[in-house]
Amino acid sequence: MPIIGAAAQCDEEVAISKAVCQPTLRLSVRSITYEAKDILSFELVDSEGASLPAFTAGAHIDVHVADGLIRQYSLCNDPAERGRYLIAVLNEAESRGGSLALHKTIQEGDLLEASKPQNHFRLNYQASRHMLFAGGIGVTPIISMVAELEARGAEYLMHYCTRNPEMTAFKRLLDPLAERGKVRFHHDGGKPSNGLDLASTLREYVPGDHLYCCGPAGFMTATANAVAHWPTEAVHFEYFSTPDDKQVDKTESETPFQVSIASTGDVFDVPANRTIIEVLRENGYTVETSCEEGFCGTCITKYVEGVPDHRDMVLDDDDRSDFVLICCARSKTPILVLDL
Ligand code: FES
Known part of the structure; x- marks a missing residue:
């Protein structure tokens, strides 16, 4: 079965691509610095000493923090720097595991796998x-x-x-x-x-x-x-x-629909109280996700037919004409065909 998700992680810059990729960077933790109460910064460098893929301001990387645990961290250093990425992590009281793992278990010299940078939060250079x-x-x-x-x-x-x-x-x-x-x-x-x-x-x-x-x-x-x-x-x-008013709604009041896989022709029912991702997983697909609430972009997927009911906080109108975040989206049409 295909592995779904992380599509945009292949991209260093702006356009979102369909290509599915696994974490491609092996990063070494060069230093850990106390930045403020409960906040540490982690300086990450290529484990072989190579230059790192370029990024633009506002970009983030997906860090594989622990087995099955992927978290997004914004890059805080100057995008002109090619030798390191700097991330800063708050040890949140209500951590779902990511920040706690970084604060408690990661030490200088450790290796971390991460995606290349992607950016959903870009500067508009036309602004005055x-x-x-x-x-x-x-x-x-x-x-x-x-x-x-x-x-x-x-x-x-x-x-x-x-x-x-x-x-x-x-x-x-x-x-x-x-x-x-x-x-x-x-x-x-x-x-x-x-x-x-x-x-x-x-x-x-x-x-x-x-x-x-x-x-x-x-x-x-x-x-x-x-x-x-x-x-x-x-x-x-x-x-x-996720803001309270944008929590993923998985109640019986939602409209059921079907999701189809373009490459195989498989068609699955998505009931009112299930997400597309849950349905795909139940049918043997490996789905790579992180937040599962529509704000990280990890589950981005191209669609080729149907009209998604977008519920995310990541994609802009251009992105939405081709892509959908399948952890939270539903469908306005009876069937949504994913380019998988
Ligand atoms: S898993 Fe985060 S947006 Fe879908």
Whole structure:
């Protein structure tokens, strides 16, 4: 049976391709650094000392953290660097295993398998000004954007919201930029109402502005509400958890449909309370996934017939004309044919 998923991991840049690939990079952990309370950064280099595949700001890699455990981590270093990837990991109280495994078991010198970089959170270089909003560990893709925008001499302003200075990763790196007025720190002491007033900060939309936001679900929701009047193409979000209002619905109220495999002609029923992935697994397909909630992109799959009911937070309209995330999507047509 085919292995499904990780399709976009073959891609270093922007376009999403169908080619299925397994983790292709063997990375060695060169150093582990304390960045802030509960946050460690891991500097990863090619295990043979070779240059690493290029990436653009906002990209992430899929790290095989432990057997069957794949997690996405944004690359936080300068995209101009070809000799290393830097990721930062928050040891979350409600970890589903990934951050805990990295914090507790990975040591300098260990080897990790990872995908090549892929990017669903790209800078728009046509923007006249880039407004960067980071909440907590959501700083990881943003800090790479800062490096790239600095290198390009582009206009930007970063707002970085955390509970307190002790929980503010990469502060030493950002302090000089704060002195230049390019970065503003906001500490709320754990009470969002004491932090940055997103609604007033984002009230005025200036044509040419693009907003990029990454952070915890509450921060993302508050930012999305604050820019609801902005043009959709000017706002860019990178999720690492699912907002409450976008949880995958697996209730009996969903409409059943069928999924077909183009290469074999197999047709399977997808009942109201099952996902496509669950059905494929039940029928012997090996499906590579990570979040199974529509925000990581690991399960991306090309479709050739039918109209998906997209439920993800990753694909843009262009992507959606060819690809579907089968952990969360349903179908608007009686049958959805996957290019597998
Ligand atoms: S497994 Fe994460 S989007 Fe499908």
